[in-house]
Amino acid sequence: MKTVNVGICGLGTVGSGVVNVMQRNIAAITSRANCGLAITHVGARRDNPNCDVSDIKVSRDVFAVVKDPNVDIVVELIGGYEPAKQLVMQAIANGKHVVTANKALIAVHGNEIFAAAESRGVTVTFEAAVAGGIPIIKAIREGLSANSIEWLAGIINGTGNFILTEMRDKGREFADVLADAQRLGYAEADPTFDVEGIDAAHKLVILASLAFGMPLNFEACFTQGIADLSPQDVIFAGELGYSIKHLGIARRAEHGVELRVHPTLIPQRRLIANVDGVMNAVLVKGDAVGPTLYYGPGAGSEPTASAIVADVIDTARMLDVDRDCRVPHLAFSPDAVRPLPILPIEQISSAYYLRLTAVDKPGVLSQITQILSDAGISIEAVSQKEAQHEPDSSQSGQMVPIVLITDITVESNLRAAVGRIESLSSITDSVTFIRVESLT
Amino acid sequence: MKTVNVGICGLGTVGSGVVNVMQRNIAAITSRANCGLAITHVGARRDNPNCDVSDIKVSRDVFAVVKDPNVDIVVELIGGYEPAKQLVMQAIANGKHVVTANKALIAVHGNEIFAAAESRGVTVTFEAAVAGGIPIIKAIREGLSANSIEWLAGIINGTGNFILTEMRDKGREFADVLADAQRLGYAEADPTFDVEGIDAAHKLVILASLAFGMPLNFEACFTQGIADLSPQDVIFAGELGYSIKHLGIARRAEHGVELRVHPTLIPQRRLIANVDGVMNAVLVKGDAVGPTLYYGPGAGSEPTASAIVADVIDTARMLDVDRDCRVPHLAFSPDAVRPLPILPIEQISSAYYLRLTAVDKPGVLSQITQILSDAGISIEAVSQKEAQHEPDSSQSGQMVPIVLITDITVESNLRAAVGRIESLSSITDSVTFIRVESLT
Numbered sequence: 055m056k057t058v059n060v061g062i063c064g065l066g067t068v069g070s071g072v073v074n075v076m077q078r079n080i081a082a083i084t085s086r087a088n089c090g091l092a093i094t095h096v097g098a099r100r101d102n103p104n105c106d107v108s109d110i111k112v113s114r115d116v117f118a119v120v121k122d123p124n125v126d127i128v129v130e131l132i133g134g135y136e137p138a139k140q141l142v143m144q145a146i147a148n149g150k151h152v153v154t155a156n157k158a159l160i161a162v163h164g165n166e167i168f169a170a171a172e173s174r175g176v177t178v179t180f181e182a183a184v185a186g187g188i189p190i191i192k193a194i195r196e197g198l199s200a201n202s203i204e205w206l207a208g209i210i211n212g213t214g215n216f217i218l219t220e221m222r223d224k225g226r227e228f229a230d231v232l233a234d235a236q237r238l239g240y241a242e243a244d245p246t247f248d249v250e251g252i253d254a255a256h257k258l259v260i261l262a263s264l265a266f267g268m269p270l271n272f273e274a275c276f277t278q279g280i281a282d283l284s285p286q287d288v289i290f291a292g293e294l295g296y297s298i299k300h301l302g303i304a305r306r307a308e309h310g311v312e313l314r315v316h317p318t319l320i321p322q323r324r325l326i327a328n329v330d331g332v333m334n335a336v337l338v339k340g341d342a343v344g345p346t347l348y349y350g351p352g353a354g355s356e357p358t359a360s361a362i363v364a365d366v367i368d369t370a371r372m373l374d375v376d377r378d379c380r381v382p383h384l385a386f387s388p389d390a391v392r393p394l395p396i397l398p399i400e401q402i403s404s405a406y407y408l409r410l411t412a413v414d415k416p417g418v419l420s421q422i423t424q425i426l427s428d429a430g431i432s433i434e435a436v437s438q439k440e441a442q443h444e445p446d447s448s449q450s451g452q453m454v455p456i457v458l459i460t461d462i463t464v465e466s467n468l469r470a471a472v473g474r475i476e477s478l479s480s481i482t483d484s485v486t487f488i489r490v491e492s493l494t
Numbered sequence: 495m496k497t498v499n500v501g502i503c504g505l506g507t508v509g510s511g512v513v514n515v516m517q518r519n520i521a522a523i524t525s526r527a528n529c530g531l532a533i534t535h536v537g538a539r540r541d542n543p544n545c546d547v548s549d550i551k552v553s554r555d556v557f558a559v560v561k562d563p564n565v566d567i568v569v570e571l572i573g574g575y576e577p578a579k580q581l582v583m584q585a586i587a588n589g590k591h592v593v594t595a596n597k598a599l600i601a602v603h604g605n606e607i608f609a610a611a612e613s614r615g616v617t618v619t620f621e622a623a624v625a626g627g628i629p630i631i632k633a634i635r636e637g638l639s640a641n642s643i644e645w646l647a648g649i650i651n652g653t654g655n656f657i658l659t660e661m662r663d664k665g666r667e668f669a670d671v672l673a674d675a676q677r678l679g680y681a682e683a684d685p686t687f688d689v690e691g692i693d694a695a696h697k698l699v700i701l702a703s704l705a706f707g708m709p710l711n712f713e714a715c716f717t718q719g720i721a722d723l724s725p726q727d728v729i730f731a732g733e734l735g736y737s738i739k740h741l742g743i744a745r746r747a748e749h750g751v752e753l754r755v756h757p758t759l760i761p762q763r764r765l766i767a768n769v770d771g772v773m774n775a776v777l778v779k780g781d782a783v784g785p786t787l788y789y790g791p792g793a794g795s796e797p798t799a800s801a802i803v804a805d806v807i808d809t810a811r812m813l814d815v816d817r818d819c820r821v822p823h824l825a826f827s828p829d830a831v832r833p834l835p836i837l838p839i840e841q842i843s844s845a846y847y848l849r850l851t852a853v854d855k856p857g858v859l860s861q862i863t864q865i866l867s868d869a870g871i872s873i874e875a876v877s878q879k880e881a882q883h884e885p886d887s888s889q890s891g892q893m894v895p896i897v898l899i900t901d902i903t904v905e906s907n908l909r910a911a912v913g914r915i916e917s918l919s920s921i922t923d924s925v926t927f928i929r930v931e932s933l934t
Contacts, residue, residue: 075640075782082707085830086639088818181637187783189637196636197621197629199526200515200803267522325768325789342515343627343800346790349765350783360783363640372819378528379812379819390525 057090058370061119061150063141064131065098068155068182070105071359072129076366077106087367095119104355120145127369129362130154139163142178146170151373153365155182155358161256164263164270168383175377179365184257185210185334187357188350189364194264194338195385201340203265205305207318207493208336209329210257212352213241213248214280214300218317219330222288222297228281240332250279251300251315258302261336262313266306266394267386271313274396278316287409287486290457291319294435296407296490297327303491310395312402319407319459319490326493337493345494400466405434405490407459408472413480414441414452422456422475429471432461453482459490497530498810501559501590503581504571505538508595508622510545511799512569516806517546527807535559544795560585567809569802570594579603582618586610591813593805595622595798601696604703604710608823615817619805624697625650625774627797628790629804634704634778635825641780643705645745647758647933648776649769650697652792653681653688654720654740658757659770662728662737668721680772690719691740691755698742701776702753706746706834707826711753714836718756727849727926730897731759734875736847736930737767743931750835752842759847759899759930766933777933785934840906845874845930847899848912853920854881854892862896862915869911872901893922899930 060076062069076083076093084091096107097116113119120128120141128145130152132138138159145152152171154160160167160180171178181191185208194203209215213235220231232249235241247253255275263270280300291298296319305312320327325347329335334352339345351357372380384391412418419438426433439455460468472485500516502509516523516533524530536547537556553559560568560581568585570592572578578599585592592611594600600607600620611618621631625648634643649655653675660671672689675681687693695715703710720740731738736759745752760767765787769775774792779785791797812820824831852858859878866873879895900908912925 071782079640079642079781082642082826082830083640085707085826086822088822088827187780188786189633192632192637193629196808197632197804198800199807200519200523200800202519202522267525325765328765328768340627340800341519342511342796342803344791344794344797346628346788348786348788350786354784356782357784360638360640360780363782364637367639368636371821372815375812375815375819379815381811382526382528386522386525387528390522 055090057092058126058373059092059094059124060127060129060366061095061097061122061125062093062129062131063097063116063119064133065096065102066131067355068358068362069098069131070102071355072362073105073107075356075359075363083363083367087370089370091366091370095122095125116141117144120148120150125150126373127151127153127366129366130156135159135162142167143170146174146176149174149176151176151369152178153362153369154178154180155362157183157253157256157260161259161270161272164260171383172377172388177369177380178383179369181365182358182361184260185336186350186352186354187360188334188336188348188352189361190261190336190348191264193348194261195381198338198340198343198346201342204339204341205303206261206265206336206338207301207303207326207491208258208261209299209326209334210302210336210352211248211254211300212332212334213245214254215329216240216332218280218298218300221283221285222292225285225289227285228283249281251277254300254302254315258304258313258315262304262311264385265304266311267384267391268311268394269391271396274313276314276316276399280317283317287488290409290439291407294437294457294459295322296320297322298488299327301491307397307403309401310397313396314399314402317488319488320493324493400469402465403462404465405460405462406468407457407488407490409455409457409486410475410481411453411483412456414454415480418480419456421478421480425471425474426460429467431463431468431471433458434461435459495530497532498566498813499532499534499564500567500569500806501535501537501562501565502533502569502571503537503556503559504573505536505542506571507795508798508802509538509571510542511795512802513545513547515796515799515803523803523807527810529810531806531810535562535565556581557584560588560590565590566813567591567593567806569806570596575599575602582607583610586614586616589614589616591616591809592618593802593809594618594620595802597623597693597696597700601699601710601712604700611823612817612828617809617820618823619809620700621805622798622801624700625776626790626792626794627800628774628776628788628792629801630701630776630788631704633788634701635821638778638780638783638786641782644779644781645743646701646705646776646778647741647743647766647931648698648701649739649766649774650742650776650792651688651694651740652772652774653685654694655769656680656772658720658738658740661723661725662732665725665729667725668723689721691717694740694742694755698744698753698755702744702751704825705744706751707824707831708751708834709831711836714753716754716756716839720757723757727928730849730879731847734877734897734899735762736760737762738928739767741931747837747843749841750837753836754839754842757928759928760933764933840909842905843902844905845900845902846908847897847928847930849895849897849926850915850921851893851923852896854894855920858920859896861918861920865911865914866900869907871903871908871911873898874901875899
C-alpha cells in the first residue's frame with residue numbers, strides 16, 4: 055500500500071486541529087483513503103501547545119515544507135494573500151497537490167492558482183474555505199452535478215450570525231454585541247472582514263463560481279455589512295414574521311448573475327431563518343433537485359480540520375490518476391468556465407422592507423403609497439408603529455415610524471421611489487431599506 | 495474525449511426523470527464529467543409519456559440492457575428485490591458499473607452485491623437510495639471522512655413525515671391523513687413499507703454501515719411505525735415543547751451500535767424538528783465537525799434523478815481508474831469493514847415520554863413517581879391533564895391523562911417500571927411510551 059506524505063504550513067487553531075484529527079482517527083482515515091497517510095513535515099513560526107508534533111519534522115520556515123521532496127500534499131493554513139499565494143504557487147510548481155482553507159486567497163487569486171495547478175497536473179482543494187466543516191463545496195461540485203443551479207443563499211459568516219442572533223433575542227445594539235463577541239473570541243480584534251461582509255463575499259464568490267461555472271470575480275460582488283442595522287429593524291421585522299440574516303446570495307437572473315452580501319429579511323418559517331448563533335447554513339436550489347440545505351459549524355479548530363482532512367483523503371486516494379478523472383476545480387471543465395455578466399446592485403430584483411419616520415398627520419401614508427404605486431411597486435404589508443415619545447414633541451408634530459414590505463421590483467426603481475419619499479416634507483430622516491427574500 | 499454509454503432499466507417516475515434531466519442539462523453534465531455521456535439503451539416494459547426516448551434504443555426486456563456490449567453504466571430503477579438483484583448481478587458480471595436507487599436491494603443484498611463488484615473491478619453507487627436528492631451518502635462517505643461518526647438521526651421517509659405534520663398541524667387522526675396522502679399520491683396504495691418504518695429502516699441501515707464501517711445488517715434494525723400514534727400524544731408533546739418525528743437513529747454506544755426506527759420526541763427548537771411535510775433531513779454528528787444537517791426532497795421524479803445522474807457523472811469521470819482510487823462502497827476499504835454488535839432495543843439508552851390514564855384520586859401520582867424513583871429513573875417534566883369527560887363518569891372515578899418525560903435510562907429498566915405502573919389498580923389502560931432524543 056502506498057503512503058502519502060502530508061506537509062502542513064501553519065500551526066494555529068486550524069493547523070493544530072488537523073494534526074489532532076489525523077492522529078486520533080488515523081486508522082479510519084487510512085482505510086477511507088485506501089492508502090497510508092502521514093504528516094511528515096510541519097512549517098510553523100512557533101509551536102502550538104494544543105497539538106503534539108514531537109514525531110514530525112518541524113521547520114520555522116513554511117517554504118521548507120513546499121521544497122521538501124518527500125511531501126506529496128501541502129496543506130496551506132497561514133491565511134491571507136501573501137505569502138500564502140507565493141507558497142501555494144511554489145507548491146504547485148514543485149508538483150505538489152494543495153489543500154487550503156484560505157477563502158481570501160481562492161476568491162481573489164483562485165483563477166490564476168487553478169490554471170497553474172491544471173497545467174502542472176495537480177489539484178488544489180478548498181472545502182474548508184467555505185462554511186467550515188459543512189461539505190458544501192462537495193455538495194455543489196459533485197452532489198448536485200446533475201443540476202442547473204438556479205440560486206443559492208447562505209449564512210456563511212458565523213460572527214455576523216452570532217451578532218444578529220443576540221440583537222434579536224436580547225434586543226441589544228450592534229456595537230454592544232460586537233464588543234461581547236470580541237471578548238468571547240468569536241470576533242477578531244479587527245472585525246472588519248466579518249461585520250462588513252468581506253469574509254462572506256469571499257465565500258459567496260467561490261460558491262457562485264462552482265454553481266454557475268464562471269471564473270471567480272470578487273470585485274463584482276456587492277457587499278453590505280451589518281453595522282448599520284438597528285435593533286428597531288430587527289424587532290419590526292420579527293413582528294411582520296421575518297428574521298434578519300446576513301446572507302450571501304447568488305442567483306442566475308435573466309440578464310446576468312446577482313452576487314450580493316447584505317442583511318436580508320427571511321420569513322421566520324424557513325429553516326434557514328432558524329439557523330442561529332455561530333452556525334452556518336447554505337440553501338441551494340437546483341432545477342432538478344429543488345431546494346436543499348446544508349447546516350453545520352462554519353468555523354473552529356476541528357470543524358475546519360474536518361474539511362481539510364476530507365480534502366487530504368480525496369487527494370491521497372486519487373494521487374496519481376489522470377487529470378480528467380478528477381473533479382474540475384470550478385466544477386466544470388476549464389474550457390467550459392466562462393465569465394457571466396454580474397448585475398450591478400441597481401439591476402437586481404428583490405422585495406424590500408422600508409422603514410421611515412414621518413410626521414404623524416393625516417395624508418402622509420397616502421402620499422407614500424401613491425409614490426410607490428406610481429413606480430409600479432405593490433405593497434405587501436404596511437404597519438404604522440406607536441409614536442416615538444421624545445421629550446420635546448408636541449402632540450401634533452409627533453414622529454411615527456412606518457414600516458412597509460413591498461413586492462418584488464428592480465432596485466433602481468425602488469431607490470428612485472425612496473428618493474421621492476425622502477423629499478416629502480413630512481419625512482424627516484432618511485429611509486431605511488433592507489432586501490427581503492422569500493427563498494422559495 | 496471518451497464517450498460513456500448509459501443504459502437505463504425501468505422507465506417509471508424516476509426513470510423518466512433521469513432521461514429528462516440528462517437531456518436538459520447534457521452540456522453542463524458533459525463538462526462536469528470530463529467526458530461525453532449518452533443514454534444509449536432503455537429497458538422498460540412500457541413507454542412513459544413523460545419523457546422522450548425516440549432517439550434511444552428501447553427494449554421491452556430490461557436484461558437486454560445489461561447484455562448490451564455498448565453499455566458502460568447500468569442504471570437500475572426497477573425496484574424491489576427480484577429481478578433487480580439478478581439484473582444488478584448480471585450487470586456486474588458483464589463488467590458494467592451500476593447506479594441504483596434501490597434501497598431495499600442495497601439494505602438486504604448490498605454486502606453480496608458489493609463483494610461481487612469489488613472482485614469484478616466495477617462500482618455500484620446508490621446515492622438515490624437514501625433521502626432522494628440530498629447528497630447524504632456523499633456527505634457521510636466523503637465529506638465527513640475525517641470524522642469518527644458518533645451518531646446520525648434522520649427523517650428519511652417523506653410519506654411518514656407528511657402524515658405526522660398533518661396530524662400536528664390539523665389535529666387529525668393517523669388513518670384520516672393516510673387516506674388523504676394516498677389520494678394525493680404521496681402514499682402508495684399499500685403503505686406498509688412507509689408507515690411501518692420498513693422503508694426508513696432500509697435507508698437507516700445503509701447510512702449506519704457507511705457511518706460506522708460495518709456490513710449492512712437489515713435484520714438487526716429495530717423498526718416501529720407511526721400507525722399507533724394518537725393525536726393526543728402529538729398535542730401533549732407540543733405542549734411540552736417537543737415535535738414527534740419518525741426518526742431513524744444510529745448511534746455508536748459503549749457496548750454496540752443502536753439501530754432503530756421509531757416515533758421520537760425532539761425539542762421543537764432543533765432545526766430537524768422543523769422539517770415538515772414530505773421533506774427529508776439527516777443530522778450527522780462527527781467527532782471533529784460536530785453536528786451537521788442535510789435537508790431536501792426525499793423523493794420525486796427529478797429530485798431522485800438528481801442523485802442518480804450525480805452518481806452517473808462520478809462513475810463516468812472515473813470509469814477506468816484503478817480500484818483503489820475509488821471511494822469504497824461502504825466508505826471504508828472492504829478489509830476494514832467489520833461487524834459490530836447491534837444492541838437489542840431493550841439495551842438502548844433513551845429518555846422517554848410516558849402517557850398514562852389514571853383514576854383521579856389522591857396519591858396516584860405519588861405511586862407512579864415512586865415506581866420510577868425506585869428504578870433510578872429521574873423525571874424531567876410531569877403534567878396532569880384535564881379530566882376526560884366521559885358521559886357515564888362520576889366525579890370521583892374520573893380518568894385523567896398524566897404525561898411524564900423521564901431522564902435517560904436503559905430501555906429494559908424503563909419497560910420494567912412501565913410494567914409495574916400498569917399493574918397499579920388506579921391505572922386502567924396500558925401505558926404509552928415514546929422515546930425522546932435531545933439530538934445534541
